[in-house]
Amino acid sequence: MKIHILHSIKIILFTVSLLLGATQSGPTPVYYSNQVAILMYHHIVDKPEKPHMLPVKQFRQHMEMLKTNGFNVISMDQYIDFMTRGTAIPNNAVLLTFDDGYDSFYTHAYPILKEYGYTATNFVIVSFIDNRIGIPKLTWDQMREMKEEGMSFYSHTYDSHKYAPINAKGVERPMLSHRLYLKDKKRVETQKEYIKRITDDLALAEKRLREELGNTRGGVAFPYGTFNDEVLEVLKSMGIEITFTIKKGMTTKKDINALRFDAGNIEYTAEKLAELLKGQGKSSAL
Known part of the structure; x- marks a missing residue:
């Protein structure tokens, strides 16, 4: 008799605990819908030296926050389908992006992303991968390994992530979106020369990504977030419809050039x- 009573009490207590848990957690709030919050990161490091070097611990806290607050991380394929085909995405959708192709994406970010079951995209400066330039960058082998686990890699141009002179005085501007000064010819590029230069650069980046990673879709993050009508026309001629800026805000299907939040800034706890992100249901751009 006592055993039956104790068993009944345990069942009652278990049921009450479930009910309390359901009451406490409740349904996930909808902060926004039919929009994507695109987060931009750069370098994930142990000891940051600059504002855009995010500590590993802080990046992990970001990922934990997304999980515990009901945000849904989507893949680049889901994002492209949403933007080009109108495919549905979950409420509170988040797209994780990284710029520049630093090897810290492999050594520091990738293990954490796998732990949380998240996917992310890295926009790589392809010439830096081919030629091993500057701060250690990802290798093609590392990218192939990560792609097998759901990561994706797209273009940050081949070799146009630079400032270059636009006149004889040496004034410099982002080279993808400006006609450059040709020192040997003592003149500025013609429109035809400019279009050929940026077309060759963007096409080579896509070619190398197809060769090394088997990419079948294209997308470009503009260096420094700058672009112009000529750049957009060149990309359109190449069949690339998906582009990314560094302007803050939520991205909807109307935003051909995606907006991004600079989550990789150390100031973002x-x-x-x-x-x-929770405020985006009230304002589309904070």
């Missing part, structure tokens, strides 16, 4: 990032 997990709490501050959560507050920012």
Whole structure:
């Protein structure tokens, strides 16, 4: 008799605990829908030396915040389908992006992303991968390994992530979106020369990504976030419809050039990032 009573009490307590848990957790709030919050990161490091070097611990806190607050990380394929085909995406959709192709994506970010079951895209400066330039970058082998686990890699141009002179005085501007000064000819590029230069650069980046990773879709993150009508026309002629800027805001199907939040800035604690994203139902650009 006592055993039956104790068993009944345990069942009652278990049921109550489930009910309390359901009441406490409740359904996930909808902060926004039919929009994507695209987060931009750069370098994930142990000891940051610059504002855009995010500590590993802080990046992990960001990922934990997304999980515990009901945000849904989507893949680049899901994002492209949403933008080009109108395919449905979950509420509170988040796209994780990284710029520049630093090897810290493999050594520091990738293990954390796998732990949370998240996917992310890295926009690589392809010439830096081919020629091993500057701060250690990803290798093609590393990217192939990560692609097998759901990561994706797209273009940050082949070799146009630079400032270059636009006149004889040496004034410099981002070279993808400006006609350059040709020192040996003592003149500025013609429109035809400019279009050929940027076309060759963007096409080579896509070619190398197809050769090494088997990419079948294209997308470009503009260096420094700058672009012009000529760049857009060149990309359109190449069949590339998906582009990314560094302007803050939520991205809807109307935003051909995607907006991104600079989550890789050390000032964005997990709490501050959560507050920012949760406020997007009230404001599309904070």
